[in-house]
Amino acid sequence: MKKVYSVEEYIEINSHFGEALSMLRDIINTTELNESVKWSAPTYDLNGKNVLSIGAFKNHFCVWFFNGVFLKDEQGLLMNAQEKTKGLRQMRFNSIDEINESIVLSYVKEAIENQRLGKEIKPERKKKEVIIPPELQKNFESNTSFHDAFKALTPGKQREYCEHIESAKREATKYARLDKIKPMILQGVGLHDKYKNC
Structure with a gap:
């Protein structure tokens, strides 16, 4: 056309x-x-x-x-x-x-x-569920301030961290990633924030 x-x-x-x-x-x-x-x-x-x-x-x-x-x-x-x-x-x-x-x-x-009158179909936005990996859940149970810091993050940032841990193949890698991201979560920053601000 x-x-x-x-x-x-x-x-x-x-x-x-x-x-x-x-x-x-x-x-x-x-x-x-x-x-x-x-x-x-x-x-x-x-x-x-x-x-x-x-x-x-x-x-x-x-x-x-x-x-x-x-x-x-x-x-x-x-x-x-x-x-x-x-x-x-x-x-x-x-x-x-x-x-x-x-x-x-x-x-x-x-x-x-x-x-x-404002009658219009609004596009649907499906909310993605945040699925907490077991490794992260264990840390929450033993460290309430860490859990509170995680809950204070936006759902998008929470999802990024959960997917980051979950995507590791080996359990050792999952725990290594968890140790690395803990300080970031406690500071209230997202996994990719430093790249977003460039």
Whole structure:
């Protein structure tokens, strides 16, 4: 796909649906959405937050709603493009005759209102569990100040230390690593802090 720099250029490249895309564009441009080109497609945002986009393919054209999952979809017009897509929904058309301007506009206005209300899918951040190696656990049981210093570290730094010990193949190496990192943990520094500050 050729890089597109303007909405007009996008419509020209997709001339087989040019009239239909222009009609969708005109409907959307009656609202306060800002028009731009992102990912080589016409995209519309509200205060810098993407609300929708229009697109053309070989046999159909569509309106993509970035957080379409929140639309009521009373007309049953929206489809999920892929199983793993969480928020994105598509209103698909095969010909210009399928466009009902007032229905499209009502969906666009609802999408704008949802954006105003802050309805959006937030990316999931899975918290990694900190698995304490037995060698470290033994030290905690015999040295409470060492355990307290470890608990005071961020989960990321705790994980780095645990993985550092666990990755050693031999038990002797694990204990050698533990002796080496003990002063660092007591000082409250992370395993790789000296490299991060360079």
